[in-house]
Amino acid sequence: MAEKLLVSGSIAYDCIETPLDKADYILGGSASYASLASSYFAPTLISGIVGNDFKESDVKRLTARAIDISNIKFEQSKPTFFWRGKYHDNFNSRETLDVQVNVYEDYKPELNAEARSAKYVLLGNISPVVQTAVLDMIESPKFVIVDTMDLWINIERQALEAIVKRADLLILNDSEAKLFSGERNIICAGKKLMGFGAKSVIIKTGEYGAMLFHKDGFFVVPAFPIESLHDPTGAGDSFAGALAGYLAGCDDTSFEAIRKGMVVASATASMTVESFSCYKLEENGLDEINRRRDYIKKISCSD
Amino acid sequence: MAEKLLVSGSIAYDCIETPLDKADYILGGSASYASLASSYFAPTLISGIVGNDFKESDVKRLTARAIDISNIKFEQSKPTFFWRGKYHDNFNSRETLDVQVNVYEDYKPELNAEARSAKYVLLGNISPVVQTAVLDMIESPKFVIVDTMDLWINIERQALEAIVKRADLLILNDSEAKLFSGERNIICAGKKLMGFGAKSVIIKTGEYGAMLFHKDGFFVVPAFPIESLHDPTGAGDSFAGALAGYLAGCDDTSFEAIRKGMVVASATASMTVESFSCYKLEENGLDEINRRRDYIKKISCSD
Numbered sequence: 224m225a226e227k228l229l230v231s232g233s234i235a236y237d238c239i240e241t242p243l244d245k246a247d248y249i250l251g252g253s254a255s256y257a258s259l260a261s262s263y264f265a266p267t268l269i270s271g272i273v274g275n276d277f278k279e280s281d282v283k284r285l286t287a288r289a290i291d292i293s294n295i296k297f298e299q300s301k302p303t304f305f306w307r308g309k310y311h312d313n314f315n316s317r318e319t320l321d322v323q324v325n326v327y328e329d330y331k332p333e334l335n336a337e338a339r340s341a342k343y344v345l346l347g348n349i350s351p352v353v354q355t356a357v358l359d360m361i362e363s364p365k366f367v368i369v370d371t372m373d374l375w376i377n378i379e380r381q382a383l384e385a386i387v388k389r390a391d392l393l394i395l396n397d398s399e400a401k402l403f404s405g406e407r408n409i410i411c412a413g414k415k416l417m418g419f420g421a422k423s424v425i426i427k428t429g430e431y432g433a434m435l436f437h438k439d440g441f442f443v444v445p446a447f448p449i450e451s452l453h454d455p456t457g458a459g460d461s462f463a464g465a466l467a468g469y470l471a472g473c474d475d476t477s478f479e480a481i482r483k484g485m486v487v488a489s490a491t492a493s494m495t496v497e498s499f500s501c502y503k504l505e506e507n508g509l510d511e512i513n514r515r516r517d518y519i520k521k522i523s524c525s526d
Numbered sequence: 527m528a529e530k531l532l533v534s535g536s537i538a539y540d541c542i543e544t545p546l547d548k549a550d551y552i553l554g555g556s557a558s559y560a561s562l563a564s565s566y567f568a569p570t571l572i573s574g575i576v577g578n579d580f581k582e583s584d585v586k587r588l589t590a591r592a593i594d595i596s597n598i599k600f601e602q603s604k605p606t607f608f609w610r611g612k613y614h615d616n617f618n619s620r621e622t623l624d625v626q627v628n629v630y631e632d633y634k635p636e637l638n639a640e641a642r643s644a645k646y647v648l649l650g651n652i653s654p655v656v657q658t659a660v661l662d663m664i665e666s667p668k669f670v671i672v673d674t675m676d677l678w679i680n681i682e683r684q685a686l687e688a689i690v691k692r693a694d695l696l697i698l699n700d701s702e703a704k705l706f707s708g709e710r711n712i713i714c715a716g717k718k719l720m721g722f723g724a725k726s727v728i729i730k731t732g733e734y735g736a737m738l739f740h741k742d743g744f745f746v747v748p749a750f751p752i753e754s755l756h757d758p759t760g761a762g763d764s765f766a767g768a769l770a771g772y773l774a775g776c777d778d779t780s781f782e783a784i785r786k787g788m789v790v791a792s793a794t795a796s797m798t799v800e801s802f803s804c805y806k807l808e809e810n811g812l813d814e815i816n817r818r819r820d821y822i823k824k825i826s827c828s829d
Contacts, residue, residue: 313710313711314710315710407616407617407618408616408733408752408753408755409733410733410751410752410753411753414753428734430711430712430713431731431734431735432734432746434751440824440825441751441825442825442826442828443735443748443825443826444828445746445748448713448737448744449711449713450711450713450714450717452711482828483828483829485828486828520827520828520829521743522743522744522745522746523745523746523826523827523828524823524826524827524829525745525747525785525786525788525789525823525826526786526823526827
């Protein structure tokens with residue numbers, strides 16, 4: 224029986240320039256990417272705040288995926304969180320050209336009764352102070368996923384460490400895992416992060432896939448092989464969203480379920496990077512996710 | 527029925543300094559690493575040249591693994607090929623401090639009748655001119671593996687391209703694959719290298735494992751997770767050697783056999799990097815290779 228999933232994090236407008244293309248004011252932010260991904264697997268509630276420039280067409284993109292938007296605060300005094308970034312050197316480096324926090328300045332999350340009763344919670348990448356405020360409102364969480372980024376490791380370490388202790392699963396990428404743990408070997412990093420109090424840890428390794436550290440074992444999923452990288456933005460958020468949605472959708476938090484969820488998440492994330500925003504994912508949907516999931520299984524088992 | 531495998535390449539003495547330890551005049555070189563690895567799977571003949579400083583104890587290390595050394599030329603006028611290197615920044619970069627080609631200067635490989643009749647040939651990393659001279663002596667090769675490195679891509683590209691056209695399998699690492707193909711996306715690099723004429727291509731991705739590009743499909747093997755990196759030297763040579771040995775040992779060159787061989791190769795290479803030279807591999811042998819092979823299978827299949 225599917226459980227509902229609460230996804231919190233940022234909802235943003237992004238202006239992105241890549242070596243191939245550019246896009247202005249497209250829907251971005253960790254909660255947008257994650258909830259669009261999770262919506263294929265579980266009833267999803269999104270929590271966040273948007274501003275006076277938020278487009279009706281973007282509201283419709285969320286509701287078209289049956290995402291419950293009643294925990295999005297529509298603030299009329301300021302614009303939506305804004306990020307402008309540029310990918311250089313054939314996607315090998317990313318530069319932030321502008322960030323305007325806007326509505327997320329002094330943001331105090333609020334949740335309705337439906338959201339507070341969620342058993343599955345994805346605390347998408349945002350300040351650990353906001354993540355903590357959200358989690359404090361959840362009545363009896365069954366499985367809490369914390370995603371983060373280098374910024375919070377550097378400037379909000381104490382709050383991050385506190386929320387990680389309450390996590391069933393911590394998700395970060397390889398450079399963040401090395402930064403947070405102080406280890407340079409990725410296996411040592413994962414093991415050390417397990418000691419930080421999260422019950423399990425996933426380290427995302429970009430074009431190579433992701434690794435799971437769990438008390439019941441270790442698991443590696445490859446990335447779905449793509450030739451047409453269009454925009455890497457949001458890949459990690461989509462991965463986390465699809466995984467969280469998968470677990471909520473089958474209401475199973477076992478090692479086996481997380482492994483299967485990682486395959487689905489790898490498939491979903493590969494579609495996110497083949498277009499700006501989540502356009503390709505929204506266009507191709509579950510059939511293409513399942514096709515890629517089956518392909519990933521095929522290319523990773525030797526027998 | 528096992529076929530014999532001819533392994534050619536360099537036989538060297540290495541002086542290596544790592545952030546953890548140092549070792550002087552230890553047996554190294556692509557053919558040494560590869561033949562010690564392949565010896566666990568197939569009758570192995572090694573081809574190369576050593577000098578007047580080559581130690582009897584190193585001869586014994588090869589013969590103890592039943593490696594046929596009758597195609598090693600023992601040259602008394604000069605010392606063995608010598609390499610001194612240092613790993614910096616917690617193994618993230620390697621610096622060559624000294625190279626003395628010594629006996630490999632003007633080296634003309636010679637093979638006896640036994641070696642010329644080999645069906646399986648691993649042309650370990652060395653100048654493509656030497657690789658070509660070896661392959662030209664093989665009467666009717668069934669499966670030819672070519673390993674290489676950035677140096678030859680940069681200074682011997684024409685000869686390298688010619689030998690690659692004769693290869694059943696080209697093996698290189700991710701940065702070499704990107705350099706050789708001119709592509710920055712690893713999947714695009716693999717596909718472009720397939721167009722260079724090798725029947726299949728393996729791109730090694732270090733701590734992440736390796737990927738196979740083959741007309742019958744794509745395959746990814748993860749690295750065996752290790753916490754105790756001691757010396758990365760020779761990991762790629764061991765990988766190539768174990769894979770070549772596995773294929774010769776079962777006399778099977780199918781896509782399925784290469785996939786299974788890559789799992790064995792990943793297991794073997796993980797032991798090489800846990801000590802200087804191949805000490806750990808020689809100490810623990812096939813039982814530990816098989817244990818790691820089974821573990822890699824377990825961590826890479828989600829069902």
